[in-house]
Amino acid sequence: MSDHVAPTRTAAFEKRLKKRYAAERRFRIAGLCAVLFSVAVLVFLLATMTINGIGGFQRAELRVPVDFSTTPLAVASSGETAGVAIRSLQTQGLPEIVRFGAERALGAEGAAHLNNEAWRIVAREIIADPSIMAGEAEFWLPAGENLSAALRGDGKPELQPLARDLADRGLLDNRFDPGFLTRSDATDPQLVGIWSALKGSILTMIVTLALAFPIGVLAALYLEEYAPRNRWTDIIEVSINNLAAVPSIIFGLLGLAVFLAIFPHFRSAPLIGGMTLALMTMPVIVISGRNAIKAVPPSIRDGAMALGASPVQVVFHHVLPLALPGILTGTIIGMARALGETAPLLMIGMRAFVATPPDGFTDPSTVLPVQIFLWSDEIDRGFVERTSAAIIVLLIFLLLMNGLAIYLRNKFEKKW
Amino acid sequence: MSPAILFLLALGLGMAGWLAARARAWSFRRRDPNQRLAALPSHYGWYVAAWIVAPVILFAAIWGAVAPELVMQSVLAHPAAAELPAFGMQRQTILAEARAVATGAAQGVFRPEAAALVEPFRDALSRYNTIGIGVSLIIAFLGGTWSFLRLKPDFAARTKVERMVMAVLLLASLVAILTTLGILISLVFETIRFFGMINPIDFLFGTHWGPDPMSSEADPSRYGALPLFWGTIYIGAIIAMLVAIPLGMMSAIYLTQYASPRWRSWLKPTLEILAGVPTVVYGYFAALTVAPAVRDIALSIGISNASSESALAAGVVMGVMIIPFVSSMADDSIAAVPQAMRDGSLAMGATTNETIRKVLVPAALPGIVAGVMLAVSRAIGETMIVVMAAGAAANLTANPLEAMTTVTFQIVAMLTGEGSFDHPATLSAFALGFVLFLVTLALNYIALRVVKRFREAYE
Numbered sequence: 001m002s003d004h005v006a007p008t009r010t011a012a013f014e015k016r017l018k019k020r021y022a023a024e025r026r027f028r029i030a031g032l033c034a035v036l037f038s039v040a041v042l043v044f045l046l047a048t049m050t051i052n053g054i055g056g057f058q059r060a061e062l063r064v065p066v067d068f069s070t071t072p073l074a075v076a077s078s079g080e081t082a083g084v085a086i087r088s089l090q091t092q093g094l095p096e097i098v099r100f101g102a103e104r105a106l107g108a109e110g111a112a113h114l115n116n117e118a119w120r121i122v123a124r125e126i127i128a129d130p131s132i133m134a135g136e137a138e139f140w141l142p143a144g145e146n147l148s149a150a151l152r153g154d155g156k157p158e159l160q161p162l163a164r165d166l167a168d169r170g171l172l173d174n175r176f177d178p179g180f181l182t183r184s185d186a187t188d189p190q191l192v193g194i195w196s197a198l199k200g201s202i203l204t205m206i207v208t209l210a211l212a213f214p215i216g217v218l219a220a221l222y223l224e225e226y227a228p229r230n231r232w233t234d235i236i237e238v239s240i241n242n243l244a245a246v247p248s249i250i251f252g253l254l255g256l257a258v259f260l261a262i263f264p265h266f267r268s269a270p271l272i273g274g275m276t277l278a279l280m281t282m283p284v285i286v287i288s289g290r291n292a293i294k295a296v297p298p299s300i301r302d303g304a305m306a307l308g309a310s311p312v313q314v315v316f317h318h319v320l321p322l323a324l325p326g327i328l329t330g331t332i333i334g335m336a337r338a339l340g341e342t343a344p345l346l347m348i349g350m351r352a353f354v355a356t357p358p359d360g361f362t363d364p365s366t367v368l369p370v371q372i373f374l375w376s377d378e379i380d381r382g383f384v385e386r387t388s389a390a391i392i393v394l395l396i397f398l399l400l401m402n403g404l405a406i407y408l409r410n411k412f413e414k415k416w
Numbered sequence: 417m418s419p420a421i422l423f424l425l426a427l428g429l430g431m432a433g434w435l436a437a438r439a440r441a442w443s444f445r446r447r448d449p450n451q452r453l454a455a456l457p458s459h460y461g462w463y464v465a466a467w468i469v470a471p472v473i474l475f476a477a478i479w480g481a482v483a484p485e486l487v488m489q490s491v492l493a494h495p496a497a498a499e500l501p502a503f504g505m506q507r508q509t510i511l512a513e514a515r516a517v518a519t520g521a522a523q524g525v526f527r528p529e530a531a532a533l534v535e536p537f538r539d540a541l542s543r544y545n546t547i548g549i550g551v552s553l554i555i556a557f558l559g560g561t562w563s564f565l566r567l568k569p570d571f572a573a574r575t576k577v578e579r580m581v582m583a584v585l586l587l588a589s590l591v592a593i594l595t596t597l598g599i600l601i602s603l604v605f606e607t608i609r610f611f612g613m614i615n616p617i618d619f620l621f622g623t624h625w626g627p628d629p630m631s632s633e634a635d636p637s638r639y640g641a642l643p644l645f646w647g648t649i650y651i652g653a654i655i656a657m658l659v660a661i662p663l664g665m666m667s668a669i670y671l672t673q674y675a676s677p678r679w680r681s682w683l684k685p686t687l688e689i690l691a692g693v694p695t696v697v698y699g700y701f702a703a704l705t706v707a708p709a710v711r712d713i714a715l716s717i718g719i720s721n722a723s724s725e726s727a728l729a730a731g732v733v734m735g736v737m738i739i740p741f742v743s744s745m746a747d748d749s750i751a752a753v754p755q756a757m758r759d760g761s762l763a764m765g766a767t768t769n770e771t772i773r774k775v776l777v778p779a780a781l782p783g784i785v786a787g788v789m790l791a792v793s794r795a796i797g798e799t800m801i802v803v804m805a806a807g808a809a810a811n812l813t814a815n816p817l818e819a820m821t822t823v824t825f826q827i828v829a830m831l832t833g834e835g836s837f838d839h840p841a842t843l844s845a846f847a848l849g850f851v852l853f854l855v856t857l858a859l860n861y862i863a864l865r866v867v868k869r870f871r872e873a874y875e
Contacts, residue, residue, distance in 0.1 A: 020767050027769035031670030034663045035683055041736050042690050045701050218588035226585065236589050239596040245790065245860045246853065247797020249824050250599055253849045256831065257602030265484035279595045286592070312578040340694025343799035343824070347831055361420060369696040376700050376804060384704065391697050402692055406685075 049388045049395070056389025059177040059190050060148030061140040062114055063170065066101040066122060068133040073097075073126070086123045094126075095119040098141070110166055113147035113159075115190055140175055142190045145382055147172070154381060180389060184355050185371065189382030192375075194390050196357035200270055200350075200365030201339060203358060207274020208281055208338050213331055215278075216285025217320075220327070223286070224293040225315050244283040251280045252347025260348060268349040271361040276344050281334040288330020292323040325412030332405040336398050342369040368394050422476035422552055429556040430469035436560075437464035437567060444569045455574035463573045466580050467563035468556045475555055479548050487540045494536035500529065603853060606846030613840045614639045619847060625810035625826070627841035629833050639844060641851075643810035647820035651731040651806060652795035655816060659735025660791060664742025665784070669772055671743070672750050691740035699804030702733035707805050714817050721817075725807030728816035734801050738791045745790065749783025750776055782870035789863035793856040799824040823848045 073092050098119040102111035118141035126133060142148075149155025150163035151172060166172035183193025219240070227233040255276035266272050296319050304314040345351075350370050358365035366374070368390065375387040441457035453460075488511070491497055500507050513530040518537035567573070611619070614636050622640015667687065671680050707729035714722035753776050761771040777784070807819025808829065830845035837843075 020770070024767040024769045027772075028670070028674055031666045031674055034666030035670050035675075035687070037663060038667060038690055038736070038739050039683070039686050042686060042693075045693070045697075048701065048705055049697070215588045215591050218585050219592065222582075222585035222589045226582065227589070233589075236592055240592040242857060242860065243592055243595055245793060245856060246599065247794075247799070247824070247856055249797065249799045249827055250603075250849055250853050253827070253831075253846060254595070254599045254602055257606060257846070258598050262481050263484075265488075279591075282591065282595075310574065310578060312581050316581075336692060340692075340696065342694070342696040343803075343828065346828055351832060369694055372696050372700065373800065373804070376696075376703065387700060391700065394694060395697070398692060398694070402689075 046395075049391050052385050052388035053392040054389075055152075055174070056385035056387070056392075057177060057180055058174040059180075060143040060151045060172060061175045061177075062102065062106060062110070062143050062147075062166070062172050063138060064098065064102045064114065064118075064141050065105050065136055065138045066098055067136045068097070069135050073133060085127050086120060089123045089126065090119075094123055098122050102141075106166065106171055109162060110171070113144040113162075115142040115144050115188070117188075117191055118142055140173075143172065145188060145190055145380065148190060149381060152381070180386070181393075184357055185353060185366070185374075186355065189378070189380050189386050192383075192386055194368065194371060194393060196354050197366050197368045197371035197390070198393070199357045200273075200354070201367040201369075203270035203361055203365065204273045204277065204345075204367055205335060205339060207270055207361060208277040209331075209335060211275060211278035212281040212285055212334070212338075216282045216331070216334075217289055217327055219282070220286045220289030220293060221315055221320065224290045225319065226311065240283045240286050243279070244287060248280055248341055249343040249347065251276055252344030254279065255344060255348045266362050268352050268354075268364045268366075269362045270358060270365050270367075272348050273345050273350050273365075273367065274361075276348055277338040277341060280341070280344065281338045284334035284337070285327070285331050288333070289323070289327045292326025292330065293319060295326065296322045322414075325408055329405045329409045332401050332408070336401040336405075339401070340369055340394065340398060342373055345370050346373070368397075422479065422548060423473060425549065425552055426469050426472035426476060426556070429472065429553075429560070430465040433468040433556075433560045433564070434458075434461035434465040437461045437564060440564065440567050441573075448569075451569050454570050454572045455577075459573040459577050460567055460571075462577045463580075464560060464563045464567070466577065467559040471555045471559045472552050475552060476548075479551075483544050483548060487537070487544050490540040490543070491533060491536045494533070496532040496536060599853065603846055603850040606843050607850045610840060610843035610847045613843070619844075623812055625821075627830065627844055629830070629839055629841040639840065641823075641844075641848065643812040644821060644823050644826055644848065645851075646812055647727065647806070647810070648796050648822040648824070650814070650816075650820060651727050651802060651822060652734065652798065653792045655728060655731025656735040656738055656795045657788070657792060659732055660738035660742050660795075661788060663735075664739045664791075665746050667739065667743040668746035668750060669777075672747055673768060673772055673776075687740040687743055690736070691744075693737070695737065695798060695800040696804075698733050698737050699800040699802075702729050702801055702805035706733055710817070719817060723807065723817060723819045725805060725819040726817045727806055727820040730802050730806035730820075731816070733805065734795055734798055737798070737801070738795055741794065742787055742791050745787025746780070746784050749780040749787070752783065753779045782866050786863035786867045789859045789866070793859035793863075796822075797824065797852060797856050799828060803828050823852050827852075 073089060073094060099111060099114070102114045102118075105111075106114075121141055122139055125137075125139065143151070146155055146159055147163055147166075150159035151167060151174065153160065163172060180193050181198075182195045183191065184196035186192045219236075223233065223237065223240075227236075255272060259272050259275055260267060263272060300318050300322065301314050304318045305311075309317065345367055350366055351374060352364055352366065353374075354364055354366045372387055372390050372394065375383045375390065438457045438461035441453060441455075441460040444451060444453060445457075491511070491514075492500075500510060510527055510530045510533065513527060514533035514537050517530070517534045518541055618636040619639050619641055621642060622637065623642045624637055624640045625643050626638045628635070628638065671684060671687075675683060703725075707724055707726060710726050710729045710732075711722045711724050714726075757775055757779060758771055761775045762768070766774070802822045802825045806822060806825060808821050808825065809819045810821050810826075811818050813820075827845045827848050830841055830848075833842075
């Protein structure tokens with residue numbers, strides 16, 4: 001026997017090992033880069049939207065002093081509706097009074113760029129508080145689109161000196177515009193708001209929840225607790241799993257061909273939109289509901305059964321309450337997806353221009369994502385900022401919903 | 417009147433029935449204390465309430481669909497309606513205006529023709545509202561009385577109620593089948609109508625896509641959908657997957673194998689946020705930021721005909737959207753590989769990345785392949801990103817910098833115009849939808865089979 005043992009760590013081995021370790025490092029860094037790329041895209045997306053969107057919550061406004069003492073206006077009695085009172089102020093010459101005040105303060109050139117609808121803001125303030133008519137009052141009124149573009153530094157170059165001049169004199173400024181949340185869609189980016197879209201979204205979500213939640217939970221209960229194993233339940237199960245994977249636009253085609261054929265008078269109403277989205281959300285709720293129900297230990301069922309409860313009582317008194325937090329988590333996630341969904345609603349005609357917020361489930365309406373889509377088609381630079389601002393509102397809603405889902409999951413997570 | 421009123425009415429009457437029936441059950445007990453009731457008093461209540469609520473809601477659903485049509489019929493029968501234009505937009509506007517005033521949604525009318533119709537509308541609305549509420553009350557009364565009279569001390573209310581509950585549960589689970597059937601029927605029906613006008617062969621294999629919703633003649637040479645299929649595959653299954661598969665796989669590997677638990681608990685939710693961003697936001701991002709950047713880069717490296725709407729921009733953004741999806745699928749299937757295999761490989765002296773590449777990934781491959789299939793099916797069904805960023809031109813080209821259009825884009829384009837339902841351009845959207853439906857179903861089915869067939873069961 002030779003006492004010569006080959007050295008384990010030859011030069012070739014060391015070289016190979018070094019290469020393998022280098023490969024290991026490269027691989028690890030590649031993995032980290034992949035994750036960081038996704039995070040970077042997310043951060044970049046959110047930053048773009050936020051930077052643009054902050055501008056969207058502002059608008060260019062002109063400082064206009066209005067002197068009411070020369071021309072007294074009569075405010076309609078409190079019994080009148082706002083619309084009638086505004087019309088009465090219009091016939092009494094309020095637009096001219098505002099224009100006159102603007103010309104005095106801004107000069108004829110500047111006053112020409114006051115928004116045509118600016119006097120309505122004055123009218124609303126007068127109706128809210130008639131005492132301001134005692135003397136001179138100062139208002140910040142929206143500027144016209146051209147001037148506000150000039151203030152941003154784009155648009156027509158010949159307007160930019162005027163904008164700079166007014167801004168230097170403190171008469172023109174980008175001011176926070178709380179009305180963005182309370183107004184409705186308009187053709188002028190200075191006057192748009194998201195309230196009608198937001199309200200439409202809320203109404204649509206109510207319909208979706210009212211349909212998808214009970215149907216989803218009941219279907220999950222049936223499949224998990226009572227369904228016999230036969231061909232029928234197999235078909236039900238397969239179709240639920242398939243529905244969860246069907247592209248959302250197909251549900252829009254279904255809504256168009258079926259719901260709008262049955263209810264032709266409710267075109268672009270939250271009712272139809274909610275029904276369409278409910279069909280899309282229901283499979284998500286069923287699947288998450290079944291998992292939550294499956295997680296309830298059998299001993300609870302056996303215990304209730306042993307005390308003489310009927311199968312229906314076992315489920316509704318014991319299993320369902322224990323599974324509910326899990327079901328709710330899945331429901332919120334499904335609803336968050338429905339809230340951001342656009343394509344199916346385009347199909348059923350929720351892309352109309354809606355200037356008045358919907359009053360009920362059957363009024364024509366639009367929803368937040370569709371509003372974002374419609375605004376994104378506008379070439380006006382003002383709409384770019386408004387679109388980003390609307391996206392911020394939508395993302396905040398989604399974040400709140402997902403936060404609630406995470407909170408519920410953590411609070412009620414139980415180990416048996 | 418909105419159907420909501422009838423629903424509220426049904427719930428109110430149902431509650432009244434519930435209270436009355438429960439009181440009746442208690443009275444049985446009081447009359448004869450030795451009498452054992454066959455069910456709890458509340459079961460009697462539920463029995464009567466169900467007999468009131470269910471028929472009324474059924475009626476309300478039908479009435480909600482029928483009543484507006486009846487109102488319209490009776491308004492059109494009014495002499496003032498004879499002066500309406502025979503059809504078209506103007507007629508619709510006038511009717512809508514009169515209706516808005518009659519329901520109180522608007523203050524006044526713009527068109528003088530509408531003013532004459534306000535009164536007939538108001539009459540018809542109030543008449544049919546009264547009829548609707550009246551019939552609901554009669555139905556509720558009949559259902560309530562019939563069920564109330566059946567209440568006896570030995571009446572097995574609980575069995576009846578539980579049988580109803582089971583029926584409701586079964587109905588709820590049938591909704592999924594009904595939805596699937598509804599999708600199939602509506603798509604197949606319209607597709608057959610479309611194929612009655614356009615030869616399926618022309619549609620599936622033609623290379624020119626340019627339907628004209630205004631033309632009265634169906635021109636088969638304009639309905640070749642091949643460029644759409646190519647655009648869909650190119651954007652969704654090629655560009656998007658080139659982004660999503662490597663990044664998603666590497667993310668999953670890093671998160672499961674390398675990241676410390678603390679890192680992981682931060683990074684994984686961040687990736688999930690990426691999956692929760694609405695597609696319309698991605699579309700806007702693609703159109704506003706990515707597409708111009710892609711064009712500028714293309715111009716700067718000397719490609720002069722780069723379009724501002726490009727397949728590349730849409731595909732890359734779609735890929736980013738799919739990353740978390742691929743990553744979580746890969747994550748799940750890698751996590752399902754038993755720890756012993758990993759430990760064994762490491763014990764033999766393999767480095768972590770050799771273990772991953774030679775042991776974990778091959779073992780997890782069926783799950784990963786299935787995940788990729790599902791990701792493709794999601795990408796080709798994705799709508800908003802391509803609508804906003806990919807363009808409308810049907811190009812049969814491999815140049816990613818050109819505008820390209822997809823099946824979902826064309827569905828949106830065909831159905832949001834003014835075309836009528838009898839026009840082949842409108843119907844082509846349903847045919848495209850049908851193809852999309854079949855392809856996504858096939859992908860999902862294959863994914864399911866791959867997992868079932870090849871997944872190894874580790875015990």
